[in-house]
Amino acid sequence: MTSSTPRRTVLAAALAAAGTTAAAPTAAAVPEHTAGGRPGASGVAGRDDDPGPGLVDNRFWSSYTDWRCGGTAGTKAVAGRRPGLVLAHPAGRTDYTDPHTGRTSAWEYASWTSPEHTPAVPATEVIASWNALTPPGTWLQVELSGTYTDATATPWYVLGRWASGDGDIKRTSVDDQTDGRSTVWTDTLAIDDATSGLRFAAYRLRLTLYRVPGSGFTPTVWRLGAMASDVPDRFTVPASAPGAAHELTVPRYSQNTHVGQYPEYDNGGEAWCSPTSSQMIVEYWGRGPSAEELAWVNPDFADPQVCHAARHTFDHQYEGCGNWPFNTAYAATYPDMNAVVTRLRSLTELESLIRAGVPAITSQSFRQEELTGAGYGTSGHLMTVIGFTPEGDIIANDPASPSNEAVRRVYRRREWENIWLRTKRYDANGKVRGGTGGVCYIFWPVKSAPSQHRALQALGLV
Incomplete structure (x- = not known):
């Protein structure tokens, strides 16, 4: 999801004036972005604060x-x-x-x-x-x-x-x-x-x-x-103890199978990590566009619903599909769906959602060597967390995969926890860049199971 040049330029200028540097792609196999670029969240750079309550x-x-x-x-x-x-x-x-x-x-x-x-x-x-x-x-x-x-x-x-x-x-x-x-x-x-x-x-x-x-x-x-x-600035976060293993069955879609399709929507599939992730969870909850709604998509394209999601999350000013609230608003256009942008304070909170049957879409940025097995680095990327292994490692449907079959990935808990929850990081040139501090999308149906309601209520979402 490559950031639009005008917005990146504006953000870079503002950050330079503040004595720091804008987020930009590192040596990325998948040069993607997320919206909501942070000009430096809060506190003193380098603090390793426990996320704690109330933030x-x-x-x-x-x-x-x-x-x-x-x-x-x-x-x-x-x-x-x-x-x-x-x-x-x-x-x-x-x-x-x-x-x-x-x-x-x-x-x-x-x-x-x-x-x-x-x-x-x-x-x-x-x-x-x-x-x-x-x-x-x-x-x-x-x-x-x-x-x-x-x-x-x-x-x-x-x-x-x-x-x-x-x-x-x-x-x-x-x-x-x-x-x-x-x-x-x-x-x-x-x-x-x-x-x-x-x-x-x-x-x-x-x-x-x-x-x-x-x-x-x-x-x-x-x-x-x-x-x-008010998430304190931090390059690292404390390690959390693994909870119980659990994995949800979530549809798998690769953004890369759409490379070159509909380039008017942020250059096509290579930039569609956010709508691809959103579509996975929309369909996990049993929703999706009708055949009539997909009639505009070229019939030669596989998974036309991903193209549909890209079109209907596209921000014409940002020139991309990574506007966070536009993705949650898209998900909520389907019958009886709720969707919000929020932050989670810890991996433990994410585990509580997964145990209740609620997957989440998380936003993170990292160098290739910071996430073992990813095979790419990125200035911002969305992926769908669907479970945890018995060892506590993260099971993710990562749309930055070569095929739908390759989308399911297992990432090391400590690496993934840190790249998701931190607010500061170093790029390949040693410059300080931003992190999202635990940003995620949560979708759930209006009529949800009691266990799901309790998990969402504990986070202040219902």
Whole structure:
């Protein structure tokens, strides 16, 4: 998943100004990226802190009571088996010029603003995610405004302009959003200089629903929220003790079988680790696109659903399929699916999900010699964790494999744990680069088993 040049250039310039260096591909057989590039998360570089409690806070609005508690301007809560928020009547009308098509169209809109949420820990980063469906003629925008620990406030930052399809607007993040103290990096709002001690003490989310004027159409939003975190900078993390062995049966798809296909979506399959991983778990839960939805894909291509996932996660500003919330939003377009972006604090938390039957998609970066058996190095890569061996090693469906049959891999626990949970690393030239600090996607059905509900509840996701 090669990073788009414009975004990499902007990130590199910002990091150089802060006295560090942007993440860039090392000698990679699979030169991939993830969104949410971190300009240096927090604390002092090199600290090997125990992840500990309280460093990650999840807050998601999804119940009928949640939707009724927010501030509304033309939206309404709808009850039922899966409560949601819809556009009841327009609060106004606006023109939107799509920066990726140049087309200007008129839209009616309505909005909902969440109550202010105070995370359990003042945060250096906030990542929002949402679950919704936008019929043709509709789309939505997610914004966030934070309150700093010095009681000043951020502007309203746009964290995504999104639609289930791509016929009305081009799904997009928004660059060049900063107040000089915090910045939006594609899908992640981050404090610019965490060593200053400045943090996000609280935040609000604003959801704006759009439709063709007079149409009566509406998006339906089932879940909206964010993960706020203050993960200390660290090159290594403490080793955890292995838990019980368990392996889930998850479909296996290789991104590399799609090399050269649909290059308009980030140069084709070689960059599709994120949507390929997302599709594996969508299908693990028994969902997937219909034959009609796949009719646009060249019939000569194997696994057309992977092409479909790439198209429907593509961020036209980022010029890639690795926007984290766009992947979870894609998964949640399937019937009765929940999906969020979060961080886990330890491998033990991931083991608890696997034992409950919930696989996870994890984001990590590493040099080739740091992950035995991978055969490549990468500045950012998504893979699907499906189990643990009796020795505690990680069983992963790694899409950076030559074929579907080769996707299942076993990686050494200590190596994998460190490359996933660290926030700092050295590249092949000895320069300091970023790590994701435990970022992952979690998908699960609305009607889940009690053991799954308990595991998700323990992480603050339900």
